Amino acid sequence: QSVLTQPPSVxxxxxxxxxISCSGSSSNIGHNFVSWYQQLPGTAPKLLIYDNDKRxxxxxxxxxxxKSGTSATLGITGLQTGDEADYYCGTWDSSLSAWVFGGGxxxxxx
Amino acid sequence: xxxxLESGGGxxxxxxxxxxxxxxxxxxxxxxxxxxxxxxxxxxxxxVSSISESGGSTNYADSVKGRFIISRDSSKNTLYLQMxxxxxxxxxxxxxxxxxxTVVTPMTNWGQGTxxxxxx
Numbered sequence: 001q002s003v004l005t006q007p008p009s010v011x012x013x014x015x016x017x018x019x020i021s022c023s024g025s026s027s028n029i030g031h032n033f034v035s036w037y038q039q040l041p042g043t044a045p046k047l048l049i050y051d052n053d054k055r056x057x058x059x060x061x062x063x064x065x066x067k068s069g070t071s072a073t074l075g076i077t078g079l080q081t082g083d084e085a086d087y088y089c090g091t092w093d094s095s096l097s098a099w100v101f102g103g104g105x106x107x108x109x110x
Numbered sequence: 111x112x113x114x115l116e117s118g119g120g121x122x123x124x125x126x127x128x129x130x131x132x133x134x135x136x137x138x139x140x141x142x143x144x145x146x147x148x149x150x151x152x153x154x155x156x157x158v159s160s161i162s163e164s165g166g167s168t169n170y171a172d173s174v175k176g177r178f179i180i181s182r183d184s185s186k187n188t189l190y191l192q193m194x195x196x197x198x199x200x201x202x203x204x205x206x207x208x209x210x211x212t213v214v215t216p217m218t219n220w221g222q223g224t225x226x227x228x229x230x
Contacts, residue, residue: 002154032214033216035216035217037155037217039155044205044220044221044222044223045147045155045205045217045220046220047216047217047218047219047220050216050218051216056218086154088154088155090155090157090216090217092213092214097169098157098169098170098171098172099145099147099157099160099213100157101154101155101156101157102154103154104154104155
């Protein structure tokens, strides 16, 4: 059971938009920045979004992040088949003094 | 370019020990916190441990507390994870990750991972 809750899977057609939710609590998302990680099949995770809504250099603006209260959302527009991956949210939990991740969401581009 | 190269993985018997290493390059190693994150086969990411840039502060997941020790050697630009009393449930790919300047900052770069199998 993950501390952060994500939907197990989402799907959409190429060119469409999808959102992935991440729900936590006041000790984690409520008080700390959220980051998102993309894990393509057979590869290591890669930072996609940090500090709730910032993109590292090289990440296209099709990817966006937002946070409200104890929840965060990853948005992906103009879906491409190459976006098929597992997506994880993560943040620091101040009560646990530990990093926590969501269980991951598998994105399928139909 | 930031590079993180893990090594030390392999097959170990239950109750055994293993030490993982992560050779870092392309950044000032002593200025950044570091973490280990693992992923069991077919499962999600699980944070294991983090260490501050100075090495003076460490944090552990409850699942490994008392069994694993994280450390770093800035003279060698290397991060370590010493694992004792290994269990079947420790079987996973172990990733080394570079954080920002503190342990609460995101994991900006990841290594390719090293696989640990715990089996008799």
